[in-house]
Amino acid sequence: MKNTSATPLGAGAKRSTPSGGLQAWLPRLVLAPSVAISLFFVYGFMLWTFVLSLTSSRMLPSYDFVGFGQYARLMANERWWVASTNLMIFGVLFVVVCLVIGALLAILLDQKIRQEGALRTIYLYPMALSFIVTGVVWKWLLNPQLGIQAMVQGWGFESFRFDWIVDPDMAIYTLVIAAVWQASGFVMALFLAGLRGIDDSIIKAAQLDGASLPRIYLRVVMPCLRPVVFSAVMILAHIAIKSFDLVVALTGGGPGYATDLPATFMYAHAFTRAQIGLGSASAMLMLGGVLAILIPYLYSELRSRKHG
Amino acid sequence: MSTFKKTTLALALAGATLATTAQANEVEVLHWWTSGGEARAANVLKELMEAEGYGWQDFAVAGGGGETAMTVLKSRAMSGNPPSAAQIKGPEIQEWGELGLLGDLNDVAEAEGWDELLPDVVADIMRHDGQYVAVPVNVHRVNWLWANPEVLDAAGVEMPTTLDELFEAGEAIREAGFVPLAHGGQAWQDATVFESVLLGGQGSEFYQQALVELDPEALGGEQMIDALEDFKRTRELMDEGMPGRDWNVATAMVIQGVAGFQLMGDWAKGEFTAAGLTAGEDYLCAAAPGTEDAFTFNIDSLAMFRVSDDEEREAQQALARLVLEPTFQEAFNLAKGSIPARPDLDMSEFDSCAQQSLADFQRTAEEGGLVPSMAHGMAVRADIQGAIFDVVTNYFNDADMPAEEAAERMVSAAEAASF
Numbered sequence: 001m002k003n004t005s006a007t008p009l010g011a012g013a014k015r016s017t018p019s020g021g022l023q024a025w026l027p028r029l030v031l032a033p034s035v036a037i038s039l040f041f042v043y044g045f046m047l048w049t050f051v052l053s054l055t056s057s058r059m060l061p062s063y064d065f066v067g068f069g070q071y072a073r074l075m076a077n078e079r080w081w082v083a084s085t086n087l088m089i090f091g092v093l094f095v096v097v098c099l100v101i102g103a104l105l106a107i108l109l110d111q112k113i114r115q116e117g118a119l120r121t122i123y124l125y126p127m128a129l130s131f132i133v134t135g136v137v138w139k140w141l142l143n144p145q146l147g148i149q150a151m152v153q154g155w156g157f158e159s160f161r162f163d164w165i166v167d168p169d170m171a172i173y174t175l176v177i178a179a180v181w182q183a184s185g186f187v188m189a190l191f192l193a194g195l196r197g198i199d200d201s202i203i204k205a206a207q208l209d210g211a212s213l214p215r216i217y218l219r220v221v222m223p224c225l226r227p228v229v230f231s232a233v234m235i236l237a238h239i240a241i242k243s244f245d246l247v248v249a250l251t252g253g254g255p256g257y258a259t260d261l262p263a264t265f266m267y268a269h270a271f272t273r274a275q276i277g278l279g280s281a282s283a284m285l286m287l288g289g290v291l292a293i294l295i296p297y298l299y300s301e302l303r304s305r306k307h308g
Numbered sequence: 309m310s311t312f313k314k315t316t317l318a319l320a321l322a323g324a325t326l327a328t329t330a331q332a333n334e335v336e337v338l339h340w341w342t343s344g345g346e347a348r349a350a351n352v353l354k355e356l357m358e359a360e361g362y363g364w365q366d367f368a369v370a371g372g373g374g375e376t377a378m379t380v381l382k383s384r385a386m387s388g389n390p391p392s393a394a395q396i397k398g399p400e401i402q403e404w405g406e407l408g409l410l411g412d413l414n415d416v417a418e419a420e421g422w423d424e425l426l427p428d429v430v431a432d433i434m435r436h437d438g439q440y441v442a443v444p445v446n447v448h449r450v451n452w453l454w455a456n457p458e459v460l461d462a463a464g465v466e467m468p469t470t471l472d473e474l475f476e477a478g479e480a481i482r483e484a485g486f487v488p489l490a491h492g493g494q495a496w497q498d499a500t501v502f503e504s505v506l507l508g509g510q511g512s513e514f515y516q517q518a519l520v521e522l523d524p525e526a527l528g529g530e531q532m533i534d535a536l537e538d539f540k541r542t543r544e545l546m547d548e549g550m551p552g553r554d555w556n557v558a559t560a561m562v563i564q565g566v567a568g569f570q571l572m573g574d575w576a577k578g579e580f581t582a583a584g585l586t587a588g589e590d591y592l593c594a595a596a597p598g599t600e601d602a603f604t605f606n607i608d609s610l611a612m613f614r615v616s617d618d619e620e621r622e623a624q625q626a627l628a629r630l631v632l633e634p635t636f637q638e639a640f641n642l643a644k645g646s647i648p649a650r651p652d653l654d655m656s657e658f659d660s661c662a663q664q665s666l667a668d669f670q671r672t673a674e675e676g677g678l679v680p681s682m683a684h685g686m687a688v689r690a691d692i693q694g695a696i697f698d699v700v701t702n703y704f705n706d707a708d709m710p711a712e713e714a715a716e717r718m719v720s721a722a723e724a725a726s727f
Contacts, residue, residue, distance in 0.1 A: 058403070058691065059382065059400075059403050059404075059407070059690075060382055060385065060386060060407060061386070078698075078717075079698050139552060143549050144548050144549055145547065145548065145549035146549065163548060165551060165552075166493075166548050166549070166550070166551045168705050168706055168707075171551075250552075251551070251552055252494060252551075252552045253495075254493055254494065254495070254551050254552055254701070254705065255493055255551045255701075255705035256495075256701040256702040256703075256704065256705035256706065257495075257698060257701065257702060258702075258705065268694070269694070271375065271378075271379055272375050272378075272690070272694070273690050273691050273693075273694035274400075274403065274689070274690040274691055275690075275691050275694070
C-alpha cells in the first residue's frame with residue numbers, strides 16, 4: 001500500500017493521506033463554483049429581498065428607500081395576521097398530529113406482522129403524491145355537495161354535516177387533515193427506521209425485568225428515538241412554513257382569505273398585486289420564522305457533536 | 309487562404325446585417341390568448357401583419373388571467389429587453405407609462421382618427437400623459453345576467469330587471485328545486501357579483517364615485533352599506549358548494565339546468581357557444597338586474613414598448629393600425645365573445661347578446677353610465693383593487709361581519725393600499 005502514495009496526482013483515487021499541495025486544494029477547487037453560486041443565488045438574493053423590503057417597490061423593483069415602512073404596513077394589514085395565525089394553527093396541529101399518527105403506525109407495524117411490506121407501502125404512498133394532487137382530491141372529498149357529507153346524507157343520515165371547507169372558521173382545519181394524510185406515512189417511515197435501529201437486547205433486558213409492552217415503549221424505546229423525533233419536527237415544520245401548493249389546490253386561500261398562509265400572502269402581493277416591497281417584507285418575516293427553528297437546531301447539533 | 313477568410317467574414321457580416329434587418333421589421337407580441345378560439349383569433353392578426361410584409365414573433369404565455377404573462381413581462385422589462393407589444397390593460401398601462409417604458413402611437417392615432425373612432429372613456433385608458441401608448445382590442449361587458457330558460461319556465465319566473473325581482477325569482481327557483489344563482493367562491497368572482505349588485509342598486513354615478521374615484525365618503529356611506537347588504541343577500545341564492553369553484557363550472561351549472569342564473573362577464577358566452585347553444589333560445593342574456601342603463605367594461609389592449617430602431621417602430625405602428633381595422637376586430641371578437649372596440653362596425657355576424665352589448669355600449673358612452681370594471685382591473689391600480697377584493701370577499705364569507713364594518717374597511721383599504 002505504501003508505494004502507491006508516491007505519485008501525488010494519481011493518489012487522489014487511492015485513499016492515501018492527503019500530502020501534496022494540489023491534493024489539499026482539489027476538493028476546495030471542485031467545490032468553489034458551487035459555493036460561489038449558492039452564495040450568490042441563495043444568500044445574495046436573500047440580501048436583495050431584504051433590500052427590496054426597505055423600498056417602496058411596487059410593480060418593478062425600485063430603490064426608493066422608505067425604511068421599515070413596509071413592515072409597518074404589514075403589521076397593520078389584517079390579512080397578514082390572518083395568515084400568520086393560520087400558520088400557527090396549521091403548523092402546530094400538523095406537526096403534532098403527524099408525529100402522533102406516525103409514531104402509532106410505526107409501533108403497530110413494528111409488531112412483526114404479516115404483509116408488513118405491503119402495509120408500509122400503502123401508508124407511505126401519499127408521500128409520493130404532490131400536494132397539488134392531495135389538495136384536489138381532498139377538495140372533492142370535502143365539498144359538501146360531492147364528497148363525504150353528500151355520501152353520508154345519501155345513506156339516510158339527513159342531518160349529517162361536514163362542511164368545514166366552506167366555513168371560514170373551520171376551513172383551516174381541512175388543510176391540517178389533508179396535510180396530515182399526506183405526511184404521516186413519511187413520519188411513520190422515519191420512526192420505523194428508528195425503531196429498527198434500536199438494539200434488541202435492550203428491549204429483551206426490559207422484558208426480562210418484567211416491564212409491560214406500553215411501558216417498554218414509553219420508557220425505553222421513545223427516549224432512544226429522540227433524534228428521530230427531532231428530525232421529523234424539523235422537516236414537518238419546514239413543510240408547514242413553506243405550504244403553498246396545498247392551499248392553492250385545496251381552498252385557494254378561501255373562503256374569503258380564511259385559509260391564507262404567509263407563503264400565499266407573499267405570492268399574491270409580490271406577483272399579482274404589484275406590491276413587491278410588501279411581499280419582500282413578508283418574505284423576510286417568513287425567513288425569520290425559518291431561522292427561529294433552524295438556529296436552535298444547528299446549535300443543539302453542534303453542541304452534541306462537541307460533547308460527542 | 310486570407311482572401312477566403314475575408315470573404316467568409318464579409319459574408320458573415322452581411323448575413324448578420326440581413327438578420328438584423330429581418331428582425332427589425334418584426335413585432336414580438338406578448339399575450340395570453342392561448343385557448344382554442346383565442347389562439348385562432350390571434351392568428352388572424354399574425355396573418356394580417358405578414359400580408360403587409362412584417363414578421364410576427366409570437367410570445368404567448370399560457371395562464372388564464374395573465375398573471376404568469378405579467379411575471380414574464382416584468383422579468384423581460386427588468387433585463388432591459390421588453391417585447392415590442394404586450395397585452396396590458398387598464399390602469400396598469402399608466403404604471404408602465406410612468407416607468408417610461410412605453411412608446412407613443414400618436415402618428416397612427418392621428419392618421420386613423422382614433423379620437424373620433426374611440427369613445428372618450430376608452431381612449432383615455434389608452435393614453436399616458438396625453439399620448440396614445442396602447443390600442444384597444446376588444447370590449448367585454450361585465451354586468452351580464454345569464455339564465456337557463458327551462459329553469460325559469462319550471463319556476464314560472466321572468467328575467468328579472470331589478471334586484472328585488474332577482475331575489476323574488478331566486479326564491480321561486482329554489483322552491484322549484486334548482487340553485488337560483490350559480491357562483492364560484494373566488495375573490496374575483498365575489499367582486500364581479502359585488503360590483504354588478506352595487507351598480508344595479510345604487511346606479512352608475514355612485515359606482516364612479518366609490519369604485520373609480522375612491523371617494524371616502526362614498527366608500528363608507530349609507531349607499532355603500534345598502535350595496536353591501538344587497539350583496540350579502542345574493543349569497544342566499546347560491547349553493548354551499550361554491551367556495552373555490554371555477555367560473556366556467558358555475559356557467560356549466562346554468563347550461564345543464566342545475567342553476568337558473570349566473571352573474572358573469574360576457575366571456576361566459578364562450579362556454580354557452582362551446583356547448584352548442586344559441587343565444588336567446590337555449591340561454592338568455594340580459595344586463596345585470598337594475599343596470600340596463602349602465603355598462604361595466606373590461607377592455608383588453610396591446611401596449612407598445614419604446615423601441616429605438618426605426619423599422620421596428622414602423623412595424624409597431626402597423627400592428628396598432630391593424631388591430632383596430634374591421635377585419636381583425638370582427639374575427640377576434642366573434643371568437644372571444646366580446647364586442648369590437650370601435651363602435652362603428654357592422655354587427656350582422658354577431659349574436660343577439662353581442663348586438664345588444666354594442667348598442668348599450670354606444671348608448672351609455674353618450675348618455676353616461678359607461679364605467680370601468682373594478683373587479684377586472686380597469687378602475688383602480690392592482691394594489692388598491694387587491695385591498696378592496698380582500699374586504700369584499702372577507703365580508704361576503706363572514707356571516708358575522710356587519711355591512712357598516714365592511715364599509716369602514718373599504719375606506720381604509722382605499723387609503724392604506726398605496727405607499
